[in-house]
Amino acid sequence: MxxxxxxxxxxxxxxxxxxxxxxxxxxxxxxxxxxxxxxxxxxxxxxxxxxxxxxxxxxxxxxxxxxxxxxxxxxxxxxxxxxxxxxxxxxxxxxxxxxxxxxxxxxxxxxxxxxxxVEGQLEAREALGRVERVLRRLSREKREAFALHEIEGLTHEQIAELTGARVETVRTRLFYARKEFAMHAHAMGVEP
Amino acid sequence: MSHVPWREAYRQATERPPPGAKARVWRAMAAPPRGDGRRWWAPAFAAAMATGALLVLALWPKPVTGSALGDGYALFARGATYSVEGRQVSLRRGRLAVSVWGAPLRVDAGGQRVEVESAVAVFEMAGEQMRVLPVDGVVLVEGARVRATSVSRTAAGDVGPLLALEPAEAPLSRAEVVAAAAVEAGAWDEAVAAYALVAASTSLRAEVALLKRGELELRQLSAPARARATFDEAASRFPTGALALERSLSALEAAAALSDWSDVDRRAQAFEATFPASERLAEVRRARALALYALHQVDAACRVAQHLRQPVPFSPQCPADER
Structure with missing residues (x-):
């Protein structure tokens, strides 16, 4: 669903x-x-x-x-x-x-x-680029779990259905994805 | 670097595609394929792939347990996957016992190259690593000579069936190669032992081995008594052998080295009687003359020396008509 x-x-x-x-x-x-x-x-x-x-x-x-x-x-x-x-x-x-x-x-x-x-771009777009780069640093599985939950707002069950993974697996991926995202985000000046 | 709340900003920025993107992408896409999108050639391709796979499986070398006899070599495989091309054996897996008594055989396995000159050796592929167990003879691993070690029980199980395949002369050929290699390496005792093995047989090669063994004892080991005994053994076993002349000369030389002048005299007379037309006769007569002189038989020595072209050291003591 x-x-x-x-x-x-x-x-x-x-x-x-x-x-x-x-x-x-x-x-x-x-x-x-x-x-x-x-x-x-x-x-x-x-x-x-x-x-x-x-x-x-x-x-x-x-x-x-x-x-x-x-x-x-x-x-x-x-x-x-x-x-x-x-x-x-x-x-x-x-x-x-x-x-x-x-x-x-x-x-x-x-x-x-x-x-x-690129120099001269708006600050908002720069921030967007930083978020993309942080996302790129995550593995595919973690990135999917993170984006679908944190950005799309899907539940664990919905992510499991979409990605074909078990709900427990999604939870685990999300846990580590958040940790990694926070680490990279801090380094790049993206507010957690 | 300024900190920005990323979540909401990102969500908004990625919410909708920019205007016109849908139409742009649609135009950029090639016309969608007609029909149900199935590829007509897919079943044919799958069938071809399956046939190919079956063929590969059928032709893939399978592990073999058994023996094979080649030109100057014998193989005994135990669960081994290997191939033979000319005088080169490629071992991929398992254990292979090799016996070579003719021209050298090359064994490639696990990226290592081993030259089996004339030897019995067991090769074992354990994973990607090759283990060589030389049992007898000369094995060169990447150019370095590896000596035979004591035969492990495992290797012995493979060597037994292998040796049963060999022709009778194979061990002698191997011993000859070992002896020649030992001579080259200056390992005189090893060479003598190898020749002794060949000499134990009853063929021409035994006679050759006895002669070579005696020569080594005489010249390299400085053991003239042992050498004379060896030459005498050869004379008794092969009285009319093909190498009788060379053997008689060497035995005479051994007797001279022992300062056994009576023996030199006796052997010289025997030589003259047996090989009256030999080119080496003058040499033998000269040795006899010197031996007689050493035995204080000056007259006899002078009589023998008178037939020699080259003067002997005691010529001045001989009567004028005997010089």
Whole structure:
């Protein structure tokens, strides 16, 4: 029951049922409906998992393309849950590249390459960039648990459903994620 | 660095995509695939992969327990995965006993290279590590000579079936290689012992071994009495052997080294009778002449010396017609 996320979704008739069936049959109109109904959700998920805004469009595009190619593997349940996992995968892979870039930037004495930290940007955007960098430092599992709970406001049970993990596991991940986040956040001047 | 309340700011900033993002991404996406998105070639690909996997499984080398006989070598494998190409054996897993009596065999295992010159050795792959147990003969591990050690019970279990495969002359070939290597290394006692092993057989190689053993005793160990006994043993075992001439000369030399002049005289006469046309006859006669002189038989010595082209030290004492 993804109440918080579902409340953000526009009305999509028969979510995950008939529409997916029509998409499989090659109905472009159905695909457009599915896309329109889930774009904001996918974009928000990507951002809240720590992906910079400059990358969000590309990540969402990639996620929808993957969803299309693998639509035949969608069996049952909510389409949004299935799509969430694809988005999370895409985000994870992109953040990995960001982390490598951050490490190299650190090695060569430059600050992490980020559009939001360019000189002259607004302070709020800089703060946003710092939060993204802190999120990037967490492992995928901890980042998901942290973002879904602290930012999305989902319960442990909802996170467990979304990520396919056990509730106890989510609790543990969250515990360590908070500790790590607080540590990195303090170092980067992000208020806990 | 200023502190900012991140949670609310972040939540708001990531709440909605920027205007136009949805349409932009839709346009950027390639036209969605038609049909149900299934790849038509997927089943064919899966079938090809499965066939490939089966083939690999069928061709994958399996552990073997048993023996094999090659050109100048024998192998006994115990749960071993190995392959042989020419004179190179690659051991991947398990234990392999190798006996070589011909040209050297190379054994590669665990990144190590071992040259089995002429030896019996057991190789064992434990994980990625190779263990070599040389049982007999010469084994070169990465170029370094490794001596045979006492045979462990485990290795003995593998060596038994291996030796049963070998031809009769294999141990002799091995001993010859060991002896030659020992001579090269200046390990005279080891060489003598190895030749003694070959000499115990009843073939030409035994005769050769006796001669080489006697030569080592005479020249390297400075033991002329032992050398003469060895040459005499060779003469009694192989009276008409192919190496009788060389052996007789060496025995004569041993007798001279012992200052046993009567024996030198006796051996020289025997040589002349047996090899009257030998190129070495002059040399033997000269030795006899000197021996007779040492025995104070000056006349006899002069008679023998008169046939020599080169004068002997006592020539001035001989009558003029015998010089």
């Amino acid at each position: 993804l109440t918080a996320l579902a409340s953000q979704l526009p009305e999509v008739p028969d979510e995950g049922g008939q529409l997916v069936g029509r998409c499989r049959a090659g109905d472009e109109g159905a695909w457009r409906l599915l896309y329109d109904g889930h774009f904001d959700f996918a974009w928000r998920t990507a951002r809240r998992l720590g992906l910079p805004e400059a990358d969000a469009d590309d990540a969402v595009q990639e996620a929808f393309q993957v969803a299309w190619a693998r639509l035949h593997t969608f069996r049952e349940g909510r389409f949004s849950t299935w799509l969430y996992r694809i988005v999370a995968n895409v985000v994870s892979s992109r953040l990995r590249k960001h982390r490598v870039r951050d490490v190299f930037d650190g090695l060569f004495g430059r600050g992490p390459a980020d559009a939001t930290s």
